Amino acid sequence: MAKRPATERGRRSRHRIVSAATEVVATKGIEGTSLDEVCNRASASRSQLYHYFDDKADLMRAVAEATSDVVLDGQRALFDGLNSWSGFESWMDALVQLQIELDGRGGCPIANLVSQLGEHDDQIRAALASGFDRWEEAIRSGLTAMVANGELQSNTDVAWLAASTLASVQGGLMLTQARRDPLALRQALEGALALISSFRIDH
Amino acid sequence: MAKRPATERGRRSRHRIVSAATEVVATKGIEGTSLDEVCNRASASRSQLYHYFDDKADLMRAVAEATSDVVLDGQRALFDGLNSWSGFESWMDALVQLQIELDGRGGCPIANLVSQLGEHDDQIRAALASGFDRWEEAIRSGLTAMVANGELQSNTDVAWLAASTLASVQGGLMLTQARRDPLALRQALEGALALISSFRIDH
DNA sequence: TCAGTTCTGGACTTGACAGTCCAGTACGCG
DNA sequence: CGCGTACTGGACTGTCAAGTCCAGAACTGA
Structure with a gap:
């Protein structure tokens, strides 16, 4: 289950991931966006991503709002x-x-x-x-x-x-x-x- | 290299593939469309598809025109x-x-x-x-x-x-x-x- | 009929990606 | 300080899709 960040560090991590995902999606589209690329751009690891989001669709919901x-x-x-x-x-x-x-x-x-x-x-x-x-x-x-x-x-x-x-x-x-x-x-x-x-x- | 069909049978095969691809793309999007699904729906095999089209992008060009x-x-x-x-x-x-x-x-x-x-x-x-x-x-x-x-x-x-x-x-x-x-x-x-x-x- | 071309079947290879796992590190709080 | 929780790293797995290959069937024209 996706967790809301409870600390300042967590909030920053989550925000970095959403911002990175939003940028990548804007240029490559949803299906063209790989979570590897998002993680790279956000300087985050896969487990961080899955710590804050259930799955790719969940991340995309956040991307839609951010967009x-x-x-x-x-x-x-x-x-x-x-x-x-x-x-x-x-x-x-x-x-x-x-x-x-x-x-x-x-x-x-x-x-x-x-x-x-x-x-x-x-x-x-x-x-x-x-x-x-x-x-x-x-x-x-x-x-x-x-x-x-x-x-x-x-x-x-x-x-x-x-x-x-x-x-x-x-x-x-x-x-x-x-x-x-x-x-x-x-x-x-x-x-x-x-x-x-x-x-x-x-x- | 993609071949134009030279026979009536070939024309029908190519047309079946384009129509099937156009339908699938219309519902699932380009990235969401797999060539397997297109082949199934068109009752065609992979080699037929690659006989008439260079690659997926080439097929998508035909889909764009058909659409x-x-x-x-x-x-x-x-x-x-x-x-x-x-x-x-x-x-x-x-x-x-x-x-x-x-x-x-x-x-x-x-x-x-x-x-x-x-x-x-x-x-x-x-x-x-x-x-x-x-x-x-x-x-x-x-x-x-x-x-x-x-x-x-x-x-x-x-x-x-x-x-x-x-x-x-x-x-x-x-x-x-x-x-x-x-x-x-x-x-x-x-x-x-x-x-x-x-x-x-x-x- | 028969050679040459067009077309077809489907197994196979390769690579990429989503999602998992677990061990390890930082942090907050008593 | 030390315990529990929040967070992080990155290797690993399973799945699925694109594209290749080659043998064989169907058609064409002479």
Whole structure:
């Protein structure tokens, strides 16, 4: 049975393993990740890994949560600006800019895990879905603020608009990954922005 | 070296293998697919497989092409109707309906392969990208027809609108797969439809 | 019919990986 | 200090998958 670490040293060991596994999985996928490689990268041994995790699937659950956290934490500052039109523009520009720097490689780490799981592990799927939920919630709360401060019409269906916007992000990333061309993401986000703008109030 | 089949029997054998592999990959993913299982399902032996394909990666290239074909052929009839507003509605309804029947499972088979490959095999990636290109082209050509027959404004940027629409489809499928809830796809497609409708000409 | 090619069967080799085991070391606490 | 618990090292095992090999069957065309 997997043990929660009880000491500071144990916590650090577990964290090293999860971080290493998250990195390897991000580049090689779940099935392509061997526990040997994780252990090497984490400077840990097999028994340490099996001390903290039941098996590979258990480790992958931790990886799924860590991946969601990394993706969302990386946008935290931008999320805070989503309560204005220019904040949305900044957020989307940053997403496109990142893809340009990555040369269209990688896609969305959360989405990659969803695809790789297939319909295999329901717990992991739920963890990833919760990552999407938090992402959508950040968008929705920004839109709600824009309704409140009079930038968007008061009858705007923010839940729907947030869901649709996140879908544009995800689809744009997928197409960009397939084509190695950030243009697809840009087009998708311009679409999302145009849709939001149709609810804008002119001043 | 992989041989193209020279006889009818050979063509049938090769086709059986590709079809079996495509099915297995669709449910278990690339890494989760063993050649033994493919051979069993195709009622073929290992040497048959290696007679027609260099190695697993070579087989997966064929699977990627077959997967794109299956996905696009399944929408062929609906694509033909994309030259009208109601055709778009029918197409999107069919996509949502399919996800309802599948209980939100599976996602887009092309997208799944893109994610699973990571940045591993460039030939396969290109084959999948070409699948997306054909898909986008079908949408674009429908939009172009709608401009021509006066349903959309003549200055509509159909290339952008098609790209954005396909992104909504893909993102909607991804979120639906993660959440096991077709609502996400519906919301995404309603967003895409609302964007298209903003270029509509009232009659 | 008969030679040459295409195709097929399945055993075999090799390597990699998940998971086990147990002995040993560090740490916390009385 | 010394006892018990938390943690660590790394060798070991069993399983499974990719890819090889070669003999033999089926087909083709003359």
